[in-house]
Amino acid sequence: MTSTEGLSDDALLVQYAAGDPQAARLLVERLAPRVLRVTQRLLQDAAEAEDVTQEAMLRLWKIAPRWEPGGAKPSTWLHRVAVNLATDRLRRRRGVDFDEIAEPDDPSPGVVETMIDGERRRALDEALALLPDRQRVAVVLRHLEGMSNPEIGTAMGIGVEAVESLTARGKRRLAELLSGRRDELGYER
Amino acid sequence: MTRDLEKHSTDPFGDDGLDALFAEARAEAPPPLSASFEARLMSAALATQAVAAPPVRGGFFARLKGLLTEFGGAPSLAGMGVAGLAGIWIGFAAPGPTADLVSSFWQGAASVSPSLSDWSSSTSGFQYSTGSELLSLLDTETD
Numbered sequence: 001m002t003s004t005e006g007l008s009d010d011a012l013l014v015q016y017a018a019g020d021p022q023a024a025r026l027l028v029e030r031l032a033p034r035v036l037r038v039t040q041r042l043l044q045d046a047a048e049a050e051d052v053t054q055e056a057m058l059r060l061w062k063i064a065p066r067w068e069p070g071g072a073k074p075s076t077w078l079h080r081v082a083v084n085l086a087t088d089r090l091r092r093r094r095g096v097d098f099d100e101i102a103e104p105d106d107p108s109p110g111v112v113e114t115m116i117d118g119e120r121r122r123a124l125d126e127a128l129a130l131l132p133d134r135q136r137v138a139v140v141l142r143h144l145e146g147m148s149n150p151e152i153g154t155a156m157g158i159g160v161e162a163v164e165s166l167t168a169r170g171k172r173r174l175a176e177l178l179s180g181r182r183d184e185l186g187y188e189r
Numbered sequence: 190m191t192r193d194l195e196k197h198s199t200d201p202f203g204d205d206g207l208d209a210l211f212a213e214a215r216a217e218a219p220p221p222l223s224a225s226f227e228a229r230l231m232s233a234a235l236a237t238q239a240v241a242a243p244p245v246r247g248g249f250f251a252r253l254k255g256l257l258t259e260f261g262g263a264p265s266l267a268g269m270g271v272a273g274l275a276g277i278w279i280g281f282a283a284p285g286p287t288a289d290l291v292s293s294f295w296q297g298a299a300s301v302s303p304s305l306s307d308w309s310s311s312t313s314g315f316q317y318s319t320g321s322e323l324l325s326l327l328d329t330e331t332d
Contacts, residue, residue, distance in 0.1 A: 016238060024234040032230055033219035050226055057230055061237040121214050143211040171207055178207075 010069040017064040024061075031075055032057060035082045041140045042086040044129045052089060056082040083141065083155050090133050127177040135170035142167050 004015065004022050009030060015023035035056055039049040060078050067074070128136050137156060141147045142163070147155070149163045156163065222230070 016234075019238060021235055021238065024238060025231060028222075028227060028230045028234060032227070033222055036222065036226075037219040050229075053226075054230060054233060058233055058237065061234050120210055121217060124210055124214055143208075144214055146215065171204070175203070175207060178210075 009074040010067075013060070013064050013067050013074050014069060016061070017067065027060070027074070028057070031060075031078055034075070035078055038079065038140065038145055039082055039086045041125065041128060041144065042083070042137055043089060044136075048089060049086075052082055052085045055085055079145070080151075080155070083145075083147075087137060087155055087157075090137065123178060124174075127174050130177055131170055131173055135166050135173060138163055138166035139170035139174065143171075 004012065004020065004026060007015065007023075007026075009027065012023040012027050012030075016027060032053055036049055036053045039052045039056075040046060043049050043052065056078055059081055060074060063077075128140065131139065134156070138152060141152045141155065142149065149160045149167075152163045153160050158166075
């Protein structure tokens with residue numbers, strides 16, 4: 001283990017700004033995988049998720065010379081930037097205001113046809129992919145990323161009540177989707 | 190098959206079951222980056238670093254050169270050198286007293302303006318020498 005590997009993300013960012021290439025490598029290894037996972041979950045598109053992750057990392061590199069250690073964690077800052085970039089993409093993808101996207105009353109994509117394995121977490125990701133965009137974003141940010149409702153509201157440009165409603169509907173729909181796969185996932189009826 | 194039922198004995202897809210599933214997903218480490226994507230990220234990181242990183246500090250002469258550049262480079266150094274040499278020459282040559290030179294300027298100025306003694310002895314100034322005389326003058330002006 002080199003002396004750099006034991007440093008905090010804060011300290012690594014300072015090292016990066018001072019010109020240390022090893023700090024860049026460690027920050028990429030520590031931070032980028034989680035950012036890629038959340039952007040993949042939000043966007044449901046591997047190429048777009050990589051683009052957003054790269055853009056978020058680029059913004060981290062650019063802010064590094066002005067970074068003040070001891071404040072926000074680089075991982076938290078990066079996560080928020082990535083979430084904002086991803087929700088912006090979702091808005092542009094639809095060509096309308098993200099807030100105005102109508103939620104289907106009862107989307108019925110049915111049970112997932114292709115079952116690769118019986119892992120529940122895999123099934124969760126597949127079920128998330130079937131949710132309407134806004135429900136998926138709210139559920140992912142609330143339950144998988146641990147963000148508060150006001151934070152989610154800010155990222156999505158909606159109020160807290162709307163976040164609560166989207167999260168509740170998303171969870172309900174997830175339960176329906178997963179319940180339809182009860183046998184495949186190893187649960188008895 | 191039944192191990193999951195033991196974990197979620199009521200409803201595996203109720204609120205509690207889903208929360209447990211979310212917790213599992215949160216705890217799971219994200220998959221590693223693909224080699225090609227990591228290479229892309231590193232390339233961008235190093236390119237940005239090359240632009241933003243402060244210049245590497247050189248030796249004494251490199252820093253001296255940088256300092257001189259900030260003050261105008263070689264021409265300013267030549268000017269400073271000439272001024273310094275002139276100062277040394279004046280110090281050694283001691284060109285003699287400069288009083289005559291200075292006094293010739295002051296005398297000229299004195300011939301244009303009256304001296305202070307001339308001004309104070311002039312009779313065209315204020316004639317009021319006491320405070321009461323000045324106050325009485327003010328009273329007449331305000332009336």
